[in-house]
Amino acid sequence: MQLTLRQCLMEFGQLFQSSLFPRMEEELGELGTRARLLVQVLTMTPLARWLQRGGGPGRPCEDRRALAAAFLAKAVFNCVTTRQLIEQLRSNTQMRRLCGWNTAADVPHESTFSRAFAEFAQSELPQLLHRALIAATQSDRLIGHLSRDSTAIEARERFPDALPKPDSKKKKKYKKRPKRAKASERGTPIERQRKMTLEKMLAELPMQCAIGVKKSSKGHVQYWRGYKLHLDVADGQIPISAVLTGANAHDAIVAIPLMTMSAQRVTWLYDVMDSAYDANAILDHCASLNHVPIVQPHPRRNGKSKSVLPKVFQPQLAPEMTWAQKERYKERSTIERVNARLKDEFGARHIRVRGAVKVFAHLAFGLVALTVDQLLKLTG
Numbered sequence: 001m002q003l004t005l006r007q008c009l010m011e012f013g014q015l016f017q018s019s020l021f022p023r024m025e026e027e028l029g030e031l032g033t034r035a036r037l038l039v040q041v042l043t044m045t046p047l048a049r050w051l052q053r054g055g056g057p058g059r060p061c062e063d064r065r066a067l068a069a070a071f072l073a074k075a076v077f078n079c080v081t082t083r084q085l086i087e088q089l090r091s092n093t094q095m096r097r098l099c100g101w102n103t104a105a106d107v108p109h110e111s112t113f114s115r116a117f118a119e120f121a122q123s124e125l126p127q128l129l130h131r132a133l134i135a136a137t138q139s140d141r142l143i144g145h146l147s148r149d150s151t152a153i154e155a156r157e158r159f160p161d162a163l164p165k166p167d168s169k170k171k172k173k174y175k176k177r178p179k180r181a182k183a184s185e186r187g188t189p190i191e192r193q194r195k196m197t198l199e200k201m202l203a204e205l206p207m208q209c210a211i212g213v214k215k216s217s218k219g220h221v222q223y224w225r226g227y228k229l230h231l232d233v234a235d236g237q238i239p240i241s242a243v244l245t246g247a248n249a250h251d252a253i254v255a256i257p258l259m260t261m262s263a264q265r266v267t268w269l270y271d272v273m274d275s276a277y278d279a280n281a282i283l284d285h286c287a288s289l290n291h292v293p294i295v296q297p298h299p300r301r302n303g304k305s306k307s308v309l310p311k312v313f314q315p316q317l318a319p320e321m322t323w324a325q326k327e328r329y330k331e332r333s334t335i336e337r338v339n340a341r342l343k344d345e346f347g348a349r350h351i352r353v354r355g356a357v358k359v360f361a362h363l364a365f366g367l368v369a370l371t372v373d374q375l376l377k378l379t380g
Contacts, residue, residue, distance in 0.1 A: 038077075040373075050123070052064075066100030070099045071085075071365050073085070078345055078347055079350075082114070117361065121361035126365045134238075138234065138240065143240075147234075147273075150251050153351060155226035155359060157355075198261060201257040210227075211248065212228060229339075236334075240262050241258055255285075270293075271291050271293045273294070294328050341370060348363055
């Protein structure tokens with residue numbers, strides 16, 4: 001008889017408690033809460049699938065598996081900087097031995113960590129680890145609700161250099177513009193996404209550092225410099241998919257790419273989204289995937305927008321949420337807890353790298369640790 005996901009995870013948790021932890025504590029001493037979580041993360045993430053030991057001719061490079069384990073430990077122990085991680089590796093015997101180094105002298109220099117992290121970011125290693133973890137634990141599960149939202153990621157980064165100003169002395173050569181299609185034929189950016197592949201949709205998203213603005217729950221306008229992390233979170237506070245954009249990207253432009261990415265990984269029934277995703281193209285695409293959208297109506301619907309200009313076209317009325325939809329909409333609070341835990345416990349509040357590729361890699365290491373923690377909490 002085939003075991004269910006919960007039964008597999010319960011057996012996995014019992015294996016940790018009954019066999020693995022006692023043997024490791026005989027060797028390393030009593031393990032703390034974070035050290036136990038690191039053991040669970042390293043056991044459930046298939047580092048050996050993408051990282052091989054050894055290398056070609058010449059001077060041997062540092063063990064990339066140990067370095068990847070160290071960056072997972074950085075997320076688990078919520079280290080602010082890589083220098084702080086190295087100091088803990090040299091002083092904390094348990095942490096160092098779990099990552100793969102026997103003595104403090106074996107821990108590489110900070111520059112080696114920097115080069116290895118750049119390699120992991122370019123190869124998208126942490127994203128691959130998270131995708132493999134979801135495929136192993138969630139692909140056979142029927143998920144009830146998938147909550148979708150974004151969170152602000154502050155970064156210490158400058159904006160891209162402005163384009164050089166053209167020389168006013170040179171004569172400008174005007175080229176004839178190509179004839180553009182009509183607005184009705186072009187469609188909105190969200191409508192065009194429905195005809196694209198996932199790779200093309202992700203390539204067209206704004207990725208550069210920018211200024212973001214949002215209104216808090218108390219009505220105050222807040223600004224930040226950096227990025228936005230868009231998440232799809234399943235029941236049980238398990239992150240399924242993640243996309244990083246610049247802070248100036250609207251949430252609605254990432255909805256269809258996230259849906260498409262999640263549809264390749266899991267099966268679910270209801271899409272739970274706030275009013276930022278209340279667009280006809282998003283609702284239609286959600287229905288085309290055989291999902292039921294539960295979206296809070298936007299104030300622009302039903303003529304409730306603040307504009308005082310006369311409306312040429314009457315707005316399409318949106319039906320109010322039924323009591324059943326309101327009850328299911330409460331499930332959206334799970335994604336707020338995931339965002340808070342990712343920032344407070346797994347390093348998303350401490351961004352010390354530059355560029356969208358490295359920022360996403362840093363966040364993805366935290367996502368891997370958080371996903372393992374939530375999976376094992378379901379067995380408790």
